[in-house]
Amino acid sequence: MTSKGTYNEVYGKIDALPFDYYEDDDDFDTFTDGDADFGCDEGVLGFSDPFSSEVKPRILLMGLRRSGKSSIQKVVFHKMSPNETLFLESTNKICREDVSNSSFVSFQIWDFPGQIDFFDPTFDYEMIFRGTGALIFVIDSQDDYVEALSRLHLTVTRAYKVNPDINFEVFIHKVDGLSDDHKIEKQSDIHKRANDDLADAGLERIHLSFYLTSIYDHSIFEAFSKVVQKLIPQLPTLENLLNIFISNSGIEKAFLFDVVSKIYIATDSSPVDMQTYELCCDMIDVVIDISCIYGLTGDETGTPYDKESMAIIHLNNTTVMYLKEVTKFLALVCFIREESFERKGLIDYNFHCFKKAIEEVFDVRLQVQRNRKLLSQRRWSRQTVPNGSQLHPH
Numbered sequence: 561m562t563s564k565g566t567y568n569e570v571y572g573k574i575d576a577l578p579f580d581y582y583e584d585d586d587d588f589d590t591f592t593d594g595d596a597d598f599g600c601d602e603g604v605l606g607f608s609d610p611f612s613s614e615v616k617p618r619i620l621l622m623g624l625r626r627s628g629k630s631s632i633q634k635v636v637f638h639k640m641s642p643n644e645t646l647f648l649e650s651t652n653k654i655c656r657e658d659v660s661n662s663s664f665v666s667f668q669i670w671d672f673p674g675q676i677d678f679f680d681p682t683f684d685y686e687m688i689f690r691g692t693g694a695l696i697f698v699i700d701s702q703d704d705y706v707e708a709l710s711r712l713h714l715t716v717t718r719a720y721k722v723n724p725d726i727n728f729e730v731f732i733h734k735v736d737g738l739s740d741d742h743k744i745e746k747q748s749d750i751h752k753r754a755n756d757d758l759a760d761a762g763l764e765r766i767h768l769s770f771y772l773t774s775i776y777d778h779s780i781f782e783a784f785s786k787v788v789q790k791l792i793p794q795l796p797t798l799e800n801l802l803n804i805f806i807s808n809s810g811i812e813k814a815f816l817f818d819v820v821s822k823i824y825i826a827t828d829s830s831p832v833d834m835q836t837y838e839l840c841c842d843m844i845d846v847v848i849d850i851s852c853i854y855g856l857t858g859d860e861t862g863t864p865y866d867k868e869s870m871a872i873i874h875l876n877n878t879t880v881m882y883l884k885e886v887t888k889f890l891a892l893v894c895f896i897r898e899e900s901f902e903r904k905g906l907i908d909y910n911f912h913c914f915k916k917a918i919e920e921v922f923d924v925r926l927q928v929q930r931n932r933k934l935l936s937q938r939r940w941s942r943q944t945v946p947n948g949s950q951l952h953p954h
């Protein structure tokens with residue numbers, strides 16, 4: 561698509577660190593130094609800071625070689641088409657990506673090359689796990705997974721020792737090649753073996769979540785949505801707001817989407833079915849693609865998604881899909897019966913109130929982040945003054 565370049569430039573950013581970096585002693589010291597502010601954006605705390613995981617949660621993508629880690633990252637966050645991933649080269653460096661395109665989906669993903677001996681004594685895995693919010697372990701379901709399971713066990717047990725608060729998420733990946741029966745069979749086998757291994761080690765308390773995923777359908781977006789939602793502390797507030805909004809507006813279902821990644825960061829409490837989710841993703845694609853092609857004015861500052869972005873699609877089953885901009889990066893996508901959509905004025909008024917409430921949630925979050933940063937800077941300056949003398953904050 562001609563628009564892709566512009567789209568990625570506007571939203572995407574990737575940092576790649578040569579793996580050699582860690583083999584250079586001086587640099588390694590910098591990296592392992594407990595106070596290193598490594599590659600973080602301005603305004604974001606260093607990741608070894610005790611607060612950083614709350615401010616900018618880190619997601620680690622791990623798994624054996626060729627299990628599909630880079631493909632997942634590229635498809636979900638860079639709009640790469642699944643077929644293009646066939647030409648991805650094996651990753652031989654750690655890639656860190658800041659997904660800070662939305663205040664709510666503000667986190668880092670670390671893609672670890674499969675061939676790294678992660679438990680090499682020179683590799684400071686403790687520091688890596690300390691600030692991690694979720695560890696996604698990718699298992700290639702089309703391959704023999706015995707080795708992957710032992711690697712999963714090793715990774716999970718080490719990570720848990722360092723940081724028991726990590727969410728462990730297992731992606732049983734590449735399921736597009738499997739029949740439905742086969743998928744269920746694989747999932748229960750992997751589930752059983754992984755949990756048996758943990759029970760044998762006396763670690764039943766470690767909870768693993770399993771997802772069947774493929775980059776060739778929406779399952780990878782849905783799985784990522786669930787992983788990200790667990791890292792959003794405001795999730796109950798958002799769900800509550802959505803519940804109030806839909807019940808007062810005659811809406812069947814509503815999703816709050818991060819437009820760039822098509823991750824839904826919250827929905828109302830009614831169950832989500834895959835088809836509905838897929839329709840939302842398709843609608844976002846249509847809106848962004850049409851805007852990119854026909855909506856951009858040509859000046860550099862234009863983005864395909866702004867305050868004016870909205871769309872209405874009438875489906876042939878008397879349902880209307882309604883998309884509206886909520887914040888710079890979030891969109892609300894609703895499913896409404898045609899007869900309820902006749903009261904569009906009421907829906908729009910309620911939407912206005914909903915949007916204001918979301919903005920307030922954002923404001924509180926920003927304030928909390930600012931305060932944490934300030935607090936951490938004060939602590940840091942106290943620690944760094946030599947001979948026990950202390951700096952006093954102004």
Ligand SMILES: Nc1nc2c(ncn2[C@@H]2O[C@H](COP(=O)(O)OP(=O)(O)OP(=O)(O)O)[C@@H](O)[C@H]2O)c(=O)[nH]1
Nearest residue numbers: 626627628629630631645646650651674734774775
């Ligand atoms: N059928 C299928 N193939 C996939 C899927 N995801 C990734 N692949 C393919 O798997 C191969 C390996 O993918 P990569 O993303 O390079 O794997 P990786 O885990 O990053 O590999 P390393 O960089 O070596 O660690 C590529 O040819 C992808 O096209 C999927 O969901 N289904």
